[in-house]
Amino acid sequence: MELKIGKPYLESGKGTVRLCAQVKAPGEQQTKLFFEVDKKWGEYLVTELSDAFVLAVLKRAMKHGWDICYETPMSEDLCYQLTAYGIPVLSGLTEIYSAILLKGETTDLEIPAAGKAGTGFSGGVDSFYSVLKHKDSRFPKHEVTHLVLARNGAASSSVPQKLAREWYDASSKKLAKSAAELGMEYIGVWSDIPDFYRRESCGNGCLIQTSSFIHALRKLFKNYYWASTFRTDVIDFQEYSRTGDGGFIDPFLVPLVSVDGLRFHHSGGEASRIEKVEYIADFPVVQRSLTVCGSLDAGNCGNCVKCLRTMAELNSIGKLEQFQESFPVKKYLKHWTGKLAFELALDHPPFTTDILKTMEAHGKKVPAAVFMKKWCFYTPYRKVREALRDHYAVRKLYYMLKLDEKTGQKHSREMKRLRLEECKRKRR
Numbered sequence: 158m159e160l161k162i163g164k165p166y167l168e169s170g171k172g173t174v175r176l177c178a179q180v181k182a183p184g185e186q187q188t189k190l191f192f193e194v195d196k197k198w199g200e201y202l203v204t205e206l207s208d209a210f211v212l213a214v215l216k217r218a219m220k221h222g223w224d225i226c227y228e229t230p231m232s233e234d235l236c237y238q239l240t241a242y243g244i245p246v247l248s249g250l251t252e253i254y255s256a257i258l259l260k261g262e263t264t265d266l267e268i269p270a271a272g273k274a275g276t277g278f279s280g281g282v283d284s285f286y287s288v289l290k291h292k293d294s295r296f297p298k299h300e301v302t303h304l305v306l307a308r309n310g311a312a313s314s315s316v317p318q319k320l321a322r323e324w325y326d327a328s329s330k331k332l333a334k335s336a337a338e339l340g341m342e343y344i345g346v347w348s349d350i351p352d353f354y355r356r357e358s359c360g361n362g363c364l365i366q367t368s369s370f371i372h373a374l375r376k377l378f379k380n381y382y383w384a385s386t387f388r389t390d391v392i393d394f395q396e397y398s399r400t401g402d403g404g405f406i407d408p409f410l411v412p413l414v415s416v417d418g419l420r421f422h423h424s425g426g427e428a429s430r431i432e433k434v435e436y437i438a439d440f441p442v443v444q445r446s447l448t449v450c451g452s453l454d455a456g457n458c459g460n461c462v463k464c465l466r467t468m469a470e471l472n473s474i475g476k477l478e479q480f481q482e483s484f485p486v487k488k489y490l491k492h493w494t495g496k497l498a499f500e501l502a503l504d505h506p507p508f509t510t511d512i513l514k515t516m517e518a519h520g521k522k523v524p525a526a527v528f529m530k531k532w533c534f535y536t537p538y539r540k541v542r543e544a545l546r547d548h549y550a551v552r553k554l555y556y557m558l559k560l561d562e563k564t565g566q567k568h569s570r571e572m573k574r575l576r577l578e579e580c581k582r583k584r585r
């Protein structure tokens with residue numbers, strides 16, 4: 158079976174430009190996939206190659222074993238790398254994907270580019286580290302100039318378009334302000350690619366799909382820093398199969414999606430998460446706008462695993478009090494043993510082990526009560542919550558008692574409606 162990609166073309170909107178292509182997946186209606194940017198960035202979109210769209214659909218095609226048939230040529234570099242290494246390795250070493258063919262012409266057409274350096278910018282620890290690491294660089298060509306927010310991160314991929322838009326608009330407003338403070342350009346890229354995946358599990362936060370957004374803007378970039386979650390030594394295809402976390406295969410994917418004239422870098426692969434937190438913690442712009450949560454209002458809820466992890470990390474290095482503008486610091490410090498116990502129950506190594514080691518290194522004793530609370534209360538609580546998360550009546554009660562805002566991210570009315578509908582569907 159074949160997935161077909163038509164010729165890429167541009168479409169102008171109200172102050173925006175879209176790079177579009179018609180896509181027809183087996184057994185589904187033809188659909189238009191697009192990357193949308195402010196018209197200021199329209200001249201950098203690439204219609205001459207199919208690369209962005211092939212990367213955009215690749216994981217879903219490999220999951221179903223669909224060959225990809227594209228009308229406009231792909232760059233020879235990318236087609237070679239995917240065909241010779243990417244597809245054989247991902248289909249051979251993971252349980253998620255099957256081997257497929259890429260059918261179409263290739264070209265070594267030179268794409269003129271403005272030669273800029275960019276990085277993804279969600280306002281989280283990894284992206285702030287990448288930005289600050291490449292600011293005032295001793296390597297002029299590697300000085301980061303453009304910060305990109307794409308509708309593709311973990312926060313926006315798994316929710317319906319309407320809610321993702323709420324997150325995207327709130328984040329854009331906040332991040333454009335931070336970019337201006339840093340003296341950098343901000344580019345938002347809205348897209349319907351997450352909707353094409355229809356919440357099918359094909360791995361999260363993966364560079365293959367994210368690089369499609371940068372290939373779409375290839376006329377702008379020469380260097381792009383992929384803000385990695387883990388250190389380079391984390392590479393593990395089995396762990397990727399088990400968890401779907403793209404961070405486990407980043408070191409393999411970075412050279413795979415690089416082509417002549419556009420190079421990706423594994424930024425942050427040299428540092429642990431705690432080292433990144435230590436690196437960024439003293440910058441006022443980070444203290445004001447660090448955003449790790451993924452909540453729809455682009456704030457930090459203070460209750461979810463990402464908020465609890467980051468507050469525990471900042472507390473372990475003695476810097477949490479400087480983050481009063483970003484997190485509910487006073488509340489955290491008042492109940493820090495319980496909050497740490499909850500984090501240890503929700504999270505996993507290396508995050509949890511690094512927090513405990515760093516606390517010890519900074520002379521902060523972790524009371525036995527933390528472990529007691531973790532094992533006797535929060536771990537069983539987490540297991541019960543996971544087992545009942547899709548139970549309709551329990552979820553209804555959960556919202557009636559406002560447990561969403563007490564134990565995690567507050568859900569909007571629309572999110573509550575969608576979650577309850579989902580529970581009903583699963584009950585059938």
Ligand SMILES: [Zn+2]
Pocket residue numbers: 449450451452457458459460461462463464465566
């Ligand atoms: Zn949160």
